[in-house]
Amino acid sequence: MDSIGIIIIYEETVPFPRSRSWARSPRTRPSSETSRTTSNWKSLGYRSEPAGRGRFVKEVVHAIRERTGPDFHVGLRLSVERYGLVLADMVQLVGELLASGDIDILDLSLWDVAKPPANAPEGSRTLVEHFLDMPRHGTVIGVAGHLASAAAVQRVLDQGADLAYIGKAAIADHAFSRRAIADPGYRAPSFPVRRDHLRSEKLEESFVTYFATNWPQLVKG
Numbered sequence: 001m002d003s004i005g006i007i008i009i010y011e012e013t014v015p016f017p018r019s020r021s022w023a024r025s026p027r028t029r030p031s032s033e034t035s036r037t038t039s040n041w042k043s044l045g046y047r048s049e050p051a052g053r054g055r056f057v058k059e060v061v062h063a064i065r066e067r068t069g070p071d072f073h074v075g076l077r078l079s080v081e082r083y084g085l086v087l088a089d090m091v092q093l094v095g096e097l098l099a100s101g102d103i104d105i106l107d108l109s110l111w112d113v114a115k116p117p118a119n120a121p122e123g124s125r126t127l128v129e130h131f132l133d134m135p136r137h138g139t140v141i142g143v144a145g146h147l148a149s150a151a152a153v154q155r156v157l158d159q160g161a162d163l164a165y166i167g168k169a170a171i172a173d174h175a176f177s178r179r180a181i182a183d184p185g186y187r188a189p190s191f192p193v194r195r196d197h198l199r200s201e202k203l204e205e206s207f208v209t210y211f212a213t214n215w216p217q218l219v220k221g
Helices: 031-037 039-043 050-066 087-100 150-159 168-172 176-182 195-200 205-214
Strands: 004-009 012-017 074-079 105-109 140-144 163-165
Touching: 050 074, 050 087, 074 087, 087 105, 105 163, 150 163, 150 176, 168 176, 195 205
Parallel strands: 004 074, 074 105, 105 140, 140 163
Antiparallel strands: 004 012
């Protein structure tokens, strides 16, 4: 039997087989929001300042690592800006997590891998560049954010990412990875797409309805 690992997405855990296909789950509320809205957490030291939020994440990850063996893969998905997150604080947290040895995979959700940080002056480093030069201590780093072409994927791999996560592009084309490997100029179909296109990409009707309802700007017809 394959060993089993988990990806922590904020306060949620998702089981997945140990393979090249990493599990995903809908987002849940950030732990920082939970700490702000749960008053008794503050008395335990999980306050809304960066140290308190970081403590929560690190302790959860460390507790999982302590209770699992070396063949159990632990992955953490983090957003690193917006919704009250401060980039400098997240850079520090990521550095501490990488140094801890408690995670095998770090999945950085970056909105757009090519964009600068929010409100950064013109000419600033891109968001992803704040993280890819960190010592990794054996942790694999994956990035996600508007990766819709073979060239974009190759670019982040050349920058130093270990994994490139494909989101909407893989919805628009279930064979994106195979086509991108075969053709360096390949680009996934652009959104919005029609419902029939989604059905042709092997998506169940329930998912087509879910996708069209929650992101109507991405689906036409």
